[in-house]
Amino acid sequence: MNTAYEAVIGLEVHVELSTETKIFCACKAHFGAEPNHHVCPVCLGLPGALPVLNARVLEYGIKAGLALEGNIARQTKFDRKNYFYPDLPKGYQISQYDQPLMQGGHLEICTEAGEVRRIGITRLHLEEDAGKLVHQGSANLAGSTYSLVDLNRAGVPLCEIVSEPDIRTPEEARLYLQELRNILVTCGVTDGRMEEGSLRCDVNVSVRPAGSTTFGTRAEVKNLNSFRAVQRSLEYEIERQIDLVSKGQKVVQETRTWSEERGVTLSMRSKEAAHDYRYFPEPDLPAFEISEDRIAEVLATLPELPAQRRQRYIEVVGLPAYDAGVLTDNLELAAYFDAACEGAPNPKAIANWLMGDVAGYLNAQKLAIAELPMRAEHLREMVAMIDSDEISGKIAKTLVVEMMKSGQAPRALVQSLGLSQISDDSAIVEAIRAVLAANPGQVADYHAGKTKVVGWLVGQVMRQTQGRAKPDAVNRLIVEVLAETTG
Amino acid sequence: MTLTDLTAHQLAGRLRAREISSVEVTRAFLDRIDMLEPRVGAFVTLTPDQALEQARSIDERRARGEDLPLLAGVPMATKDNLCTRGVRTTCSSKMLADFVPPYDSTAYRRLVEHGLVSVGKTNLDEFAMGSSTENSAFHPTRNPWDLERVPGGSSGGSAAAVAARFAPLATGSDTGGSIRQPAALCGLVGMKPTYGLVSRYGLVAFASSLDQIGPMTRDVRDNALMLQAMAGHDPLDATSLPHDVPDLLAGLTGDLTGVRIGLIEELMGEGIRPETREAILAAVKVLEARGAIVEPVSLPMAQHGIAAYYLVATAEASSNLARYDGVRYTIRAEADDILSMFKKTRAQGFGAEVKRRIMLGTYALSSGYYDAYYKKAQQLRTLIREDYARAFARFDAVLSPTTPDTAFRIGEKTGDPLAMYLSDIATVLANLAGIPALSMPCGLDRGGLPIGLQLQGPALSETTLYRIAYAYEQAAPFTALAPVSAALVAQE
Numbered sequence: 001m002n003t004a005y006e007a008v009i010g011l012e013v014h015v016e017l018s019t020e021t022k023i024f025c026a027c028k029a030h031f032g033a034e035p036n037h038h039v040c041p042v043c044l045g046l047p048g049a050l051p052v053l054n055a056r057v058l059e060y061g062i063k064a065g066l067a068l069e070g071n072i073a074r075q076t077k078f079d080r081k082n083y084f085y086p087d088l089p090k091g092y093q094i095s096q097y098d099q100p101l102m103q104g105g106h107l108e109i110c111t112e113a114g115e116v117r118r119i120g121i122t123r124l125h126l127e128e129d130a131g132k133l134v135h136q137g138s139a140n141l142a143g144s145t146y147s148l149v150d151l152n153r154a155g156v157p158l159c160e161i162v163s164e165p166d167i168r169t170p171e172e173a174r175l176y177l178q179e180l181r182n183i184l185v186t187c188g189v190t191d192g193r194m195e196e197g198s199l200r201c202d203v204n205v206s207v208r209p210a211g212s213t214t215f216g217t218r219a220e221v222k223n224l225n226s227f228r229a230v231q232r233s234l235e236y237e238i239e240r241q242i243d244l245v246s247k248g249q250k251v252v253q254e255t256r257t258w259s260e261e262r263g264v265t266l267s268m269r270s271k272e273a274a275h276d277y278r279y280f281p282e283p284d285l286p287a288f289e290i291s292e293d294r295i296a297e298v299l300a301t302l303p304e305l306p307a308q309r310r311q312r313y314i315e316v317v318g319l320p321a322y323d324a325g326v327l328t329d330n331l332e333l334a335a336y337f338d339a340a341c342e343g344a345p346n347p348k349a350i351a352n353w354l355m356g357d358v359a360g361y362l363n364a365q366k367l368a369i370a371e372l373p374m375r376a377e378h379l380r381e382m383v384a385m386i387d388s389d390e391i392s393g394k395i396a397k398t399l400v401v402e403m404m405k406s407g408q409a410p411r412a413l414v415q416s417l418g419l420s421q422i423s424d425d426s427a428i429v430e431a432i433r434a435v436l437a438a439n440p441g442q443v444a445d446y447h448a449g450k451t452k453v454v455g456w457l458v459g460q461v462m463r464q465t466q467g468r469a470k471p472d473a474v475n476r477l478i479v480e481v482l483a484e485t486t487g
Numbered sequence: 488m489t490l491t492d493l494t495a496h497q498l499a500g501r502l503r504a505r506e507i508s509s510v511e512v513t514r515a516f517l518d519r520i521d522m523l524e525p526r527v528g529a530f531v532t533l534t535p536d537q538a539l540e541q542a543r544s545i546d547e548r549r550a551r552g553e554d555l556p557l558l559a560g561v562p563m564a565t566k567d568n569l570c571t572r573g574v575r576t577t578c579s580s581k582m583l584a585d586f587v588p589p590y591d592s593t594a595y596r597r598l599v600e601h602g603l604v605s606v607g608k609t610n611l612d613e614f615a616m617g618s619s620t621e622n623s624a625f626h627p628t629r630n631p632w633d634l635e636r637v638p639g640g641s642s643g644g645s646a647a648a649v650a651a652r653f654a655p656l657a658t659g660s661d662t663g664g665s666i667r668q669p670a671a672l673c674g675l676v677g678m679k680p681t682y683g684l685v686s687r688y689g690l691v692a693f694a695s696s697l698d699q700i701g702p703m704t705r706d707v708r709d710n711a712l713m714l715q716a717m718a719g720h721d722p723l724d725a726t727s728l729p730h731d732v733p734d735l736l737a738g739l740t741g742d743l744t745g746v747r748i749g750l751i752e753e754l755m756g757e758g759i760r761p762e763t764r765e766a767i768l769a770a771v772k773v774l775e776a777r778g779a780i781v782e783p784v785s786l787p788m789a790q791h792g793i794a795a796y797y798l799v800a801t802a803e804a805s806s807n808l809a810r811y812d813g814v815r816y817t818i819r820a821e822a823d824d825i826l827s828m829f830k831k832t833r834a835q836g837f838g839a840e841v842k843r844r845i846m847l848g849t850y851a852l853s854s855g856y857y858d859a860y861y862k863k864a865q866q867l868r869t870l871i872r873e874d875y876a877r878a879f880a881r882f883d884a885v886l887s888p889t890t891p892d893t894a895f896r897i898g899e900k901t902g903d904p905l906a907m908y909l910s911d912i913a914t915v916l917a918n919l920a921g922i923p924a925l926s927m928p929c930g931l932d933r934g935g936l937p938i939g940l941q942l943q944g945p946a947l948s949e950t951t952l953y954r955i956a957y958a959y960e961q962a963a964p965f966t967a968l969a970p971v972s973a974a975l976v977a978q979e
Contacts, residue, residue, distance in 0.1 A: 041590050045810045047583065047691040048570045048592055052725045080806050082852070084829050091809020142824075149814065278852035280861060283695035283803055285725050 005245065006210045007238045008218075009167035009203060011176060011230075014158050015190045016129065016198040017060045022155035023128050024051030024094065029157065031196050035134075035150040043155035045089030050284050053078075057157040060189040061101045061126045062290065062298045064159055067187045067305055068121050068180075070105025072295050077287035078126075082278040086147065087131040089154055095127035097279040099287075101159075107183060108307060109175040110325055119176050120164030129156040159189075165204070165215070170234035174227050177201055182306045182331050194226055201230055206251065207241040216241070217251040221265050223258045233258040237265045309334060317347045326355055332369045339376035349383045357400050373407030374400075382410040394467040395419050422469045425477060428461070431469060432481045435460045443485055454478060490515040491652040492969070495561045495709040498655060502560045505549070509542035509560030513604050516562045520606065520653045528628045529638075529648040531567045531577055533607035538562065541604045558712060559602025564648040564657040567608035568615055569595045569700065570689040578691050579623035579644075580613045582811045582818060582836030592689020593724065594658060594700045594717040601716040606654055609644030613838045614808065615665055615693045617641050618907050619900065622840045627897055630673060631970040632936055636894040639669030645703050646673040650970055656704050656713050660690055662697045663796050664889075664914025667926035670703055671889035671939020674928040674968060676710045676956065677703045679914075681946045682921035683728035685714070686721030692807040694800040695726075697918040706966045707927065707957045711735040714949065730947065738954025741961045743777040747882045748942075748955065749784030754887035754913050763888045766930035766938040770959065771886070777958045784885055786874045789916055791867050796915035797908060798851050798864035805848030811836060843904065872920045879945040884955055887913050889926040889939035917943050925952045928965035937965070 022029045025042035041049035065072050079097035105121035131154040137145035161180065167173050181199055185192040192199050201224045206216035221237055224230045241251050256265040281287070304312070306328045313324035328334045337354055341347040358379075362369060382399060385391045391399065391414060402413050414420050422428055435457060436443050445453045461474050490498070490512055501507045517535050524530060545560040565571060568578045570588035577583045591599070599605070612622035620628040620643025630638040631651040638647040642659030646669035649657050659666035661679035670677025678701045685700045692698060702713035715735045721727040750771060755764055771781045813819040813832030820831035837845070851860035878885055891910055900907045917924035922943055929940040940959075942952045960966050 041588075044815065046570075046588065046590075046816065047576070047578070047586065047810070048568075048588070048687075048689040049590075050688050050724050050726075052723060082806050082809060084809065084812060084826075086812075086814045086825060089810060089815065091812060092806050276854045278806070278849065278854070278857075280802060280806070280852055280857070283726075284692075 004210055005207045005242045006168055006212075007205055007207050007234070007241075008165045008215055009169075009173050009205045009234060010165040011163045011167065011173060012202045012204070013161045013163075013177065013180060014200040015064070015161065015184055015192075017057055017157040017159060017189050018191050018198070019054060019056045019060060019157055021054055021056075023054050023057045023126070023157035024155055027155065029155075031198070033152055035148070035152060038152045039154070043089070044151060045091075045154075051094060051282075053285060054157065057126060058101075058290075059298060060157070061124065061159050062295060063187050063302065064161075064184055064189050065102030065105065065124050066295070066299050067183050067302060068102065068105035068107060068124065068161070070102035070121060070124060072102055072290060073099055074291075075099065075287065075289050076101055078282040078285045079279045080282050083275055085130070086149055087133050087151075087154070089131065089151060093128060093130065094282055094285070095160075096125035100125035107176070107179050109172060109179050110321075111169075111171060111175065117166075117172060119166045119172070122162045122164050124159055124161045127158050127160060129153050129158050170231040170238065173203060173234050174231040177230055178227055178329065179306065182329070185331055186303055186305055188303070197225075200225075203230065203234060205234060205237050205241070207238060207245055216245070217253050219251060219253065219265075220255045221258055222255060222268070225260075229258055229260060232263065233265055236263060240265065306331070306334075317341065317351075319348060319351055323351050323355060327351060330369065336369050336372075336376050340379045342377075342380070344380045344383065346383055346387060349386070350379060353379060353383065353400065357397060358404065361401065361404050372404060374404045375407065378403055378409050385410060385414075389421065389423070389470060390414075391419065391421055392467055392471065394462075395421070420468065422465055423473065425473065428465075428469050428473050428477050429481060431461050431464050432474070432478050435464055436481060436485060443482065446482055447485075454482070491519050493655065494705050495558055495655040496712060498561050499558050502549070509545045509549075509604060510539060512560065513538050513542040513562050513606065516606055516652075516654055519651075523651060524653065526629065526634060527631055527647050527651050527653075528626045529564070529609055529644045529651060529653055530607040531579060531610050531623075531625055531644065532575055534574055534605060535607075537574070538604050538606045541599070545602050545604065556601040556716070558656075558716060561603055561656065562606050562654045563598060563603045563713075564607060564609045564645055564654040565595055565605045566642055566645050566658050566660055567611055568660055568691040568693075569658055570691065571595055571605070571608065574608065576608065576691065577625075578614045579611045579625055580836065580838070580841070581624045583691075583816075584624075584818065586816050588689070590689065592700075593686035593721045595689065597717045597719070598658070598713075603656070603716070609642070609648050609657060611644055611665075612641035613841050614691070614804070615641040615660055615662055615698075616804070616840050616844055618664070618668055618910055619895070619897075620644060620647075620669075621897065621901055622838055624838055629897070630894045632674065633894065633934070636896050636936070637672070639672035639890075639894065641665040641669075642677075642703060643669045646670055646675055646677070649673070649675055649703055649705060652969070656702065656709060658700055658717075659703045660693075660698060660700050661914075661918065662693045662800060663918050664911050666701045666703055667889050667914050667924060667939070667941060668911070670926045671928070671937065671941075672894040674937030674965070674970070675703050675705060676707055676925065676927045676966060677701065678710050678714055678925045678949070678952070679917055679923065680714060680718065680949060681728070681923045682918075683726050684718045684732070684923070684947070684949070686719075686724040686727045688721055688723040688727075692803075694803040695807060696803060697796075697800055699918070707953060707960050708736070708739060710925070710956075711739065711949075711953045728947075733947070733950050735950050735953055738950045739957040740954065741777070741958050743774060743779040743955060743958045746779045746884075746951075746955060748774060748779050748781045749878050749882035749885040750781055751789065751885050751887040752783050752785050753787070753789040758891050758909075758912065759888055760892045760932075762932045763890075763892065763938050767886070767888050767940055770929045770940050770963065773959055773962045774886075774955070777962055779955070779958075781886070782882075784878045784882060786871075786878060786885075786916070788867065788871045788874045789912075792871060792916045792919060793908060793912055795864040795867035795871065795919055796911065797847065798860050799868065799919070801844045801848030802851045802861045802864075803848065805845045805852065808837075808841065808845055840904070868919045871916060875916075875920050875922060875943075875945070883951050884942050884944040884948065887941050887943075889913055889941040893932045893934070893936035893938055913941055922946050923949050923952055925956055927956050927960065928968065929959075929963065930965060931968070935971070937968070
């Protein structure tokens with residue numbers, strides 16, 4: 001990136017809340033039903049039907065707001081956002097305009113360069129999702145011969161979370177989104193599945209000369225369905241804008257769409273007049289207050305959040321900040337780690353195994369930690385076996401792969417694969433004798449005073465025993481056996 | 488006396504005594520409808536088969552000895568903006584000409600659960616927008632007191648149906664006077680209850696913060712009985728009040744000793760026809776004779792009622808009517824692209840008055856105008872509420888004419904929408920303030936047309952309003968007058 005310029009990035013994230021039912025009616029809010037099966041007069045927008053707020057949606061919204069350390073509105077309301085679209089059954093969306101549920105939140109991210117940055121969150125508000133159009137004969141409404149409307153999604157609860165323009169790089173944008181997702185999934189308010197659309201992200205980006213305090217003209221980029229798309233689209237869009245600006249051309253304020261296949265952002269026709277949404281307070285839902293008590297109640301249900309977990313890993317578990325970061329970035333991995341650590345005296349060793357051999361295996365096999373056959377307590381057991389000298393670290397490297405493949409307990413595998421440590425002195429002595437007999441030259445070197453050769457000979461014994469001999473016993477016994485031999 | 492001349496509570500008494508059956512009663516009303524409806528045009532849809540089936544079922548239950556609600560077996564008419572499952576609900580609009588709701592509005596359902604038998608859906612000004620029922624996309628409704636005149640609106644079909652003895656009771660809806668004004672013009676008792684007392688679920692919305700469903704009846708007792716049957720909290724309506732409904736018949740004693748009534752000065756002056764003013768002053772004497780203390784009261788903000796009302800109501804309507812876009816249950820115009828389809832559908836589906844109000848409301852909510860119009864109107868609403876609060880600190884209720892004038896001729900005001908709007912001056916205030924208001928007949932003008940008086944009280948004071956209305960009715964039984972329209976009599 002051209003260092004003469006910096007980017008200013010803000011994210012708007014729509015999160016589907018994972019309540020059982022929709023925001024204003026009793027229809028199921030689940031993904032994946034037959035088209036138009038989870039519908040009723042309310043979410044179909046039939047004449048005379050009225051919305052009633054799902055209390056669970058409000059609870060989830062408060063929870064998310066508190067997890068993002070924002071101020072929950074004591075007095076709030078819903079508003080109507082008016083516009084015509086075939087997937088919008090009432091001709092307006094019930095949303096929140098000037099009294100959002102939460103304002104003034106933030107979260108922290110840690111860049112790969114090790115810089116911790118606080119990203120402000122302007123607001124979080126609740127709203128209903130629209131339905132879905134299934135176009136026939138074209139990818140979009142304009143070119144289609146006809147379009148079908150599926151209103152299963154109409155009325156699914158959303159919270160929209162808008163960041164401050166505090167983000168400066170595509171990496172930070174990705175990290176912000178990951179951390180946001182981790183926080184919300186940890187709270188249990190969303191399943192966070194980007195591929196199913198439960199987390200949808202739009203970015204606003206502009207560029208300006210580095211050090212400037214004014215904003216350049218921004219473009220909005222839509223259709224970002226993965227963390228990778230967020231980062232890549234921003235990388236492309238920033239380049240594009242810097243290229244324009246450095247040539248003395250202007251960035252057009254417009255909405256652009258990300259093409260995953262082509263790796264570029266494309267202008268969506270910007271000629272449509274600016275929308276006037278004619279917001280006004282939703283008269284069907286009275287304004288309401290949220291009491292201190294209610295907020296305290298919800299606060300008490302907040303689980304340990306990723307930032308707190310990271311802190312615990314550093315302070316209580318004793319992990320380096322980097323390890324703590326790697327483990328908490330992946331919620332499933334952190335949960336696995338916590339399960340493996342239960343009652344374990346040596347969590348650092350467990351962390352090392354997870355971040356080393358286990359991560360490597362998952363990567364190679366393209367598995368998620370949740371799909372790993374190895375149970376967390378088995379990993380704990382294996383680390384305990386190393387610590388008690390039952391197996392060597394070297395054996396463990398073989399063993400852990402077998403555990404990950406089969407899901408069997410470490411002791412059972414050690415038995416069936418014959419991996420147990422040889423701690424019987426006589427067996428080790430026997431192996432030493434065989435090695436010495438096979439290497440008379442090295443034995444002679446030893447007696448000639450080249451004692452460094454012992455290390456090499458120990459290695460041969462370990463190889464002979466396929467690593468099963470206890471290394472400190474080999475070290476002790478080899479000197480004794482060498483003394484028996486003469487130069 | 489024929490069955491159709493009886494009030495609902497009189498019919499209920501005979502039904503309970505098993506002197507008559509619900510089928511007989513329902514047939515009597517259906518026969519009268521058959522004979523006279525072509526002259527009146529009160530209905531959009533008649534449901535005789537369903538009515539007789541409901542009546543039969545009530546009769547069977549009664550025969551089995553079931554303890555039925557008081558009004559069980561009594562016919563009613565239902566305003567055609569209350570959703571009725573399986574029976575088309577048109578709002579007298581071309582847009583919804585074929586809309587058959589898959590669900591019942593709560594108010595209608597409660598009435599049916601009380602055993603009331605709906606004979607049909609009544610005509611209204613399209614989407615309840617109007618004061619004469621001339622804005623119906625289907626046909627105008629005529630006033631049974633004079634078939635050349637309007638019955639008022641928007642619940643003109645319901646008013647005409649009750650006045651013509653097509654049903655002893657009817658539901659209406661009232662956004663700015665749509666129950667009270669036609670009640671006044673047709674010589675009936677009409678109540679707009681406290682906002683939230685009757686669930687709006689299933690009432691096709693006009694202006695959500697103003698709409699209320701209420702009863703239109705021949706006398707005060709019937710009105711209280713019908714409201715009692717449909718009122719009460721509904722979990723499907725977030726604006727429905729959580730309170731228990733009081734005994735609305737508790738005040739029907741005839742006595743007004745110590746009741747304090749304010750006569751609204753602003754609604755007794757200019758713009759009110761002298762005959763109407765005289766009728767109200769005569770009513771004051773009657774109320775005083777029954778023990779009430781009547782004194783003048785001022786509502787200085789009343790003069791802004793029309794302006795505030797036509798901003799709030801049209802703004803909300805512009806949004807509420809956005810759903811009629813051709814995509815789902817409405818008519819659909821053929822067009823080459825989606826935007827043209829929206830536009831053509833709405834151009835074809837809505838009538839002139841509805842379009843006028845959608846445009847007014849869209850303008851009032853537009854960016855840059857919101858503060859000057861919608862927001863200011865809401866502020867006026869607060870001031871009007873404060874006016875009422877001051878009045879109700881001194882009075883149990885306030886009194887005024889319901890309308891400046893009696894029923895006008897069909898076509899007389901259609902060319903001048905503003906004149907039509909201005910005639911809502913006395914009724915819009917109660918909707919803006921969310922308080923209950925009742926209209927009842929207090930005399931006839933020289934042309935033999937009913938004059939209405941309006942009583943308004945603080946929120947949830949329906950029992951008090953019924954107490955005053957009942958005492959007045961006992962002393963001045965104008966509710967007992969029936970239309971003597973030559974055309975109707977000639978037919979009988």
